[in-house]
Structure formats: C-alpha cells, structure tokens
Amino acid sequence: MKPHLVLVGLGHGQLEILDRLDELKERYEVSYIGGETTIYTGAFPQVLARETKTATVYLRPGVERVATRLVSLDPVKRIVNTDVGPIPYDTLVLATGAESRGIGFGVKPMTETGLKRILSSRSITVVGGGKAGVELAFACIRTKRHVTLYADEVLPGLPVHIQRHMMRRLVKSGVTLVSQKYEDEPFHDGLVLDAAGVGPVDWWTRAGLAPSGHFIETDRYLRHVVHKEIFITGDMASRLDGGVDAVRSGRHVAAYLLGDRKPFESRTSLNILLTVPRHALLTFGTLAWHGRIPYHVKRWIDSRYMKRFRA
Ligand SMILES: Cc1cc2nc3c(=O)[nH]c(=O)nc-3n(C[C@H](O)[C@H](O)[C@H](O)COP(=O)(O)OP(=O)(O)OC[C@H]3O[C@@H](n4cnc5c(N)ncnc54)[C@H](O)[C@@H]3O)c2cc1C
Structure with missing residues (x-):
C-alpha cells in the first residue's frame, strides 16, 4: 500500500x-x-x-x-x-x-470577499510602510477618493534615496503620508487595511x-x-x-x-511592486530600480503565473 x-x-x-x-x-x-x-x-x-x-x-x-x-x-x-x-x-x-496581526481589516489571508470589500470602499487607510503597504497605497489611490498611509518608515532596508523618491511619488499621487505608527486612531479615513506584516x-x-x-x-x-x-x-x-x-x-x-533530497537553499529574492501607472519598483536585496521596464517585467511574470493556474 x-x-x-x-x-x-x-x-x-x-x-x-x-x-x-x-x-x-x-x-x-x-x-x-x-x-x-x-x-x-x-x-x-x-x-x-x-x-x-x-x-x-x-x-x-x-x-x-x-x-x-x-x-x-x-x-x-x-x-x-x-x-x-x-x-x-x-x-x-x-x-x-x-495571518495579518489584527489592526483593522487584515490583507492576509486574502480572499475574493476581502478583495471585493477593499474595491467597494471609497477611502482606505493603509497601515504599514513595507513593500505590501506601499504597493497597496499606490494601487488604491488610482481609484479611491482618499488614501492614507501610516508608516513610521517607508520601505525599510532600501537605500535612503529610493525611500525618499517613493515617498515623493506617493504624496504626488495624492496619498496622505502619516510618518508615524498607527495606534488605533479614532479618526481614520475609510477601511483600515492591515499591511503591517503577518504573524x-x-x-x-x-x-x-x-x-x-x-x-x-x-x-x-x-x-x-x-x-x-x-x-x-x-x-x-x-x-x-x-x-x-x-x-x-x-x-x-x-x-x-519525489526523491531529490537536497537541502533548501535561501536566496535573495527579486520583488517587483506596482507604483504609479505603468511604473514599478524592482528590488533585489538593497538594489532598487524604479521605472517602466520593471513594470513590464512584472506584468509578464504575473500573466504567465495566472495562465498556469487559471480554471
Ligand atoms: C499586498 C501584498 C502584496 C504582496 N506581493 C508580493 C509579491 O509581489 N511578491 C512576493 O514574493 N510576496 C508578496 N507578498 C507576500 C505573499 O503574499 C506571501 O508571502 C505569500 O502569499 C505566502 O504564501 P503561502 O504559501 O504561505 O500561503 P498563502 O498565500 O497565505 O495561502 C494560504 C492558503 O491556505 C488557506 N488556508 C488557511 N487556513 C486554512 C485551513 N485551516 N485549512 C485549509 N486551508 C487554509 C488560505 O485560504 C489560502 O488559500 C505580498 C503580500 C501582500 C499582503
């Protein structure tokens, strides 16, 4: 057997x-x-x-x-x-x-119902200045009335000039950037999205x-x-x-x-996050590149992935 x-x-x-x-x-x-x-x-x-x-x-x-x-x-x-x-x-x-740690509405685990809830909210407050929070703020500001991003640091671990560049782009896109930790603020704007990491x-x-x-x-x-x-x-x-x-x-x-018993090797991962229209930020360790080419690379990777696992 x-x-x-x-x-x-x-x-x-x-x-x-x-x-x-x-x-x-x-x-x-x-x-x-x-x-x-x-x-x-x-x-x-x-x-x-x-x-x-x-x-x-x-x-x-x-x-x-x-x-x-x-x-x-x-x-x-x-x-x-x-x-x-x-x-x-x-x-x-x-x-x-x-799972998200429990500040407001958790983005993980993400479900279709969760996605619909974010899509139907007119204003969003994003908590967390890491890659997920920054990407969500850039994505939401394209369709929402107000987007606020609470981040005591934006894109920690990346070079300071990239952090500053991204903060400028967020603000120029219309995101209200609050440079402090979110502490269950009584006057938050719209749906509070927890992008402060998982636990x-x-x-x-x-x-x-x-x-x-x-x-x-x-x-x-x-x-x-x-x-x-x-x-x-x-x-x-x-x-x-x-x-x-x-x-x-x-x-x-x-x-x-299936019998190939090698140890798992950790590697530095390539991440690409969506920013302003037709632009993305590519990061590899502490290296970063913001522009149109990373955007097209991301679109290509994602559409290939979606084709692999579609119905
Ligand atoms: C906004 C955002 C953007 C991100 N973008 C990137 C990115 O571009 N690149 C990147 O590398 N990472 C990204 N991440 C991180 C990435 O989402 C996670 O690292 C990744 O999803 C982890 O996958 P996983 O296999 O652990 O499980 P998950 O993707 O979390 O999936 C777990 C699955 O298990 C199911 N499940 C949960 N509990 C049970 C249960 N009790 N019984 C049965 N099923 C259950 C869930 O419904 C879900 O389908 C992003 C995260 C966020 C929040």
Whole structure:
C-alpha cells in the first residue's frame, strides 16, 4: 500500500506541489484539504488598481479533495481534524499561510470577499510602510477618493534615496503620508487595511508545532524539527521569506517527496511592486530600480503565473 500524503491549504507552494500531482500519485495516495481557489498576491494590487480583472487562481483538476478546512492537528497520532472529521496521514504538507496581526481589516489571508470589500470602499487607510503597504497605497489611490498611509518608515532596508523618491511619488499621487505608527486612531479615513506584516496562527501552538507567538521551525529540508513527516511551506516557516520563497519552498518539497533530497537553499529574492501607472519598483536585496521596464517585467511574470493556474 502506498503511504498517504495529505496536502493542506492552497498556498503558493502547494500550487507548485500539485503541479507534480501525476508523479506524486505514482508514489503516494494523495489527498488534499482546502479551498478550490486562492488569491495570487502578486496580482491583487493590480486588481485594486483596475489593471487586471482577477487575481484568483484555481485548484487543478484531478485532485482528491477530502475536506475544506483543517480545524486542528494531532502530530503525535498523525491525524488532521477537518470540517468533515479526522483524516490520518503518513506525510503531511502544510501551506495554510500566516495571518495579518489584527489592526483593522487584515490583507492576509486574502480572499475574493476581502478583495471585493477593499474595491467597494471609497477611502482606505493603509497601515504599514513595507513593500505590501506601499504597493497597496499606490494601487488604491488610482481609484479611491482618499488614501492614507501610516508608516513610521517607508520601505525599510532600501537605500535612503529610493525611500525618499517613493515617498515623493506617493504624496504626488495624492496619498496622505502619516510618518508615524498607527495606534488605533479614532479618526481614520475609510477601511483600515492591515499591511503591517503577518504573524503566527493560534492552531500551530495548540498542535505543538511552534511556541506561542513564533513561526514554525524547520530543518534544512523544510521538515518540522520534531515531526519530520510534516513539511512546512510559505509564510508559516520561520526560515522562509515572502511569496517567492513560498513558491520555491513548494518546488523544493515536491522534489524531496519525489526523491531529490537536497537541502533548501535561501536566496535573495527579486520583488517587483506596482507604483504609479505603468511604473514599478524592482528590488533585489538593497538594489532598487524604479521605472517602466520593471513594470513590464512584472506584468509578464504575473500573466504567465495566472495562465498556469487559471480554471
Ligand atoms: C499586498 C501584498 C502584496 C504582496 N506581493 C508580493 C509579491 O509581489 N511578491 C512576493 O514574493 N510576496 C508578496 N507578498 C507576500 C505573499 O503574499 C506571501 O508571502 C505569500 O502569499 C505566502 O504564501 P503561502 O504559501 O504561505 O500561503 P498563502 O498565500 O497565505 O495561502 C494560504 C492558503 O491556505 C488557506 N488556508 C488557511 N487556513 C486554512 C485551513 N485551516 N485549512 C485549509 N486551508 C487554509 C488560505 O485560504 C489560502 O488559500 C505580498 C503580500 C501582500 C499582503
């Protein structure tokens, strides 16, 4: 009998694993727990900017979907408790992502309903001056009456001249930039969007996967440090960073499950964020380039990704 491989959550890494489903089925009995769609975060600011209609990507056909949601996990008994009851596993891959920290309306996990709520709000207050917050402010100002960005620092880690350039472009675009932390202000404008980073989810601690308030530790192969039959991908894993790593972690786990047992290598990721119309900011470590070419590169990457995982 083949070992039972259970895949949970339709995170960016899981989509990569499911892409190798036919090969995996030769070695494992594969079951999937999660939704049938998810939002590709690379493209959702483009939806807000009305540059593209959708950021929804789909579960591929041919997947044995046995439940919709993980409710809890017992790693000692090797059982996932779900909305339809307990499901035992031999090997488990978790790709359920992390969550916004709870200031206003969280952007993670992003859902179609969440996206519609942002689209229908006339004014937006964005909390967080990192890449996600800056991109959201630039995207929202194209269609909203007012956009306010609370950021004690804009694009931390990037060279000062780029930070200043982006602050000028934000203000010139009409964004009200408030250079301080958001402290549950009584007079915020419109929907408050939490783009201040993601944090751990409670069930990880209840399952004994991580101490309270911590991301999940893995070994170099992305296996849980204690429960080696559990693989952790994407934002859940303390050693991974952002969406590019989420995609790479999925590819790595798929290769490992198929017998290619190399350690996961961390790399500096290329990020491109949408700014003013037909412009984007490309960053690679501390290098940055703002202009039209990064915009076209981003559009090409995103449309290729969306084509791969469309219905
Ligand atoms: C505005 C914004 C823009 C971004 N842009 C970029 C970018 O351009 N490049 C980049 O590298 N990163 C970007 N990021 C970061 C990126 O979104 C995350 O790093 C990435 O989504 C992490 O993917 P993941 O695989 O961990 O899971 P997620 O994408 O968070 O997906 C998790 C999935 O699991 C599902 N799920 C959750 N709980 C359960 C459960 N209990 N049972 C079953 N299913 C469950 C969720 O519904 C979701 O479908 C951006 C983030 C934001 C907020």
